[in-house]
Amino acid sequence: NVNDFNSSNGTKHHWEITNTFRYRINEHWLPYFELRWLDRNVGPYHREQNQIRIGAKYFF
Numbered sequence: 001n002v003n004d005f006n007s008s009n010g011t012k013h014h015w016e017i018t019n020t021f022r023y024r025i026n027e028h029w030l031p032y033f034e035l036r037w038l039d040r041n042v043g044p045y046h047r048e049q050n051q052i053r054i055g056a057k058y059f060f
Contacts, residue, residue, distance in 0.1 A: 007039070014039035030057040 007014040016039065022032035034053040 028059050030059070031055070032057065 005012060015037070017037045019035045020032055021034075022030055024030050032053075032055055034051075034055075036051040036053070038049040038051065
């Protein structure tokens, strides 16, 4: 049933907030920096998790 959903934090909802910063160098290169906050997890940590992602996109 659709209403039986429970997130891994034990509630019916969870948050995943993402902030992305990117700068187009030219028509081909787009480097980016991403910060994420993930809601509490039931797993071994039982706390919020933070992620950092650094990368670049190349357009042909």
